[in-house]
Amino acid sequence: MxxxxxxxxxxxxxxxxxxxxxxxxxxxxxxxxxxxxxxxxxxxxxxxxxxxxxxxxxxxxxxxxxxxxxxxxxxxxxxxxxxxxxxxxxxxxxxxxxxxxxxxxxxxxxxxxxxxxxxxxxxxxxxxxxxxxxxxxxxxxxGYISRVRTANAGEIVVNGHANLAGETARFDTNQGDRLVVGNTYYFDKPGDNSSAVQGWNAVYLGQATDGSHRFWSASIGEVSVSFRADGSWVPTGGTYGSYYLGAAIANPNLPRLQTWG
Incomplete structure (x- = not known):
């Protein structure tokens, strides 16, 4: 991937x-x-x-x-x-x-x-x-093996915008969430579940030497994302500063890959 x-x-x-x-x-x-x-x-x-x-x-x-x-x-x-x-x-x-x-x-x-x-x-x-x-x-x-957790309305607030019911929960390592190279993740924009910019899917490419995390998304390409130090999994700014990393994780279906091979 x-x-x-x-x-x-x-x-x-x-x-x-x-x-x-x-x-x-x-x-x-x-x-x-x-x-x-x-x-x-x-x-x-x-x-x-x-x-x-x-x-x-x-x-x-x-x-x-x-x-x-x-x-x-x-x-x-x-x-x-x-x-x-x-x-x-x-x-x-x-x-x-x-x-x-x-x-x-x-x-x-x-x-x-x-x-x-x-x-x-x-x-x-x-x-x-x-x-x-x-x-x-x-x-x-x-074609992935996916897992998604959702949040109740108002549980997540980014820049004054609260999530709606059913939007993804926040990425949480205490819940077993991990950043794994080759897996696909979702950045969610709280309060938006209908527009073209409500979220973006991205493949994780690994951590850079400066501590930032590299992702790839179509029409964007590779980007480096640094997250706030407060554990909110909100990017520090720029284009993605209105989003948070959601608890929607998809890893390639390796059992099927083995069957196909």
Missing amino acids: AATTGSIGVGWKFTNNIVQLNGSALARPETRTYTDPINGSTGTEQVLERNQFWEVVQRGGNRYMVMRSTDNNGNAIRPSDALNHVFNSRDSYLFDCATPMTLINLKATLDTVGADAFNRNTQGKLTVASWYDPFDNSNFDG
């Missing part, structure tokens, strides 16, 4: 549309049926955007980026090639701040197990949108 994030720099530009193919909107959306890769149910979707590897579809109120099975010439597409295109042609894609966490996990898996094993396990199922994961029954963990 750390090696993958370190190799791509800033990442992708942000969009409120969750997933978006830059400049690839269809003149007229196409309606078709689809089969859910997990439970086999069928439904109707609209194809909104398309490039040589991916389509953006609307299924009810949800928007997904789905790998195409064949290209415009009828040639089969390999999942490894589709995923690598997302990383090698980053200007062609826009995402929210959660989808890149899923993509980073998939790319780290590809780089670990190799193309043959990755393609064998993902063929026909490579679909991304925020934390959606089509490879297990939870549907919404991005």
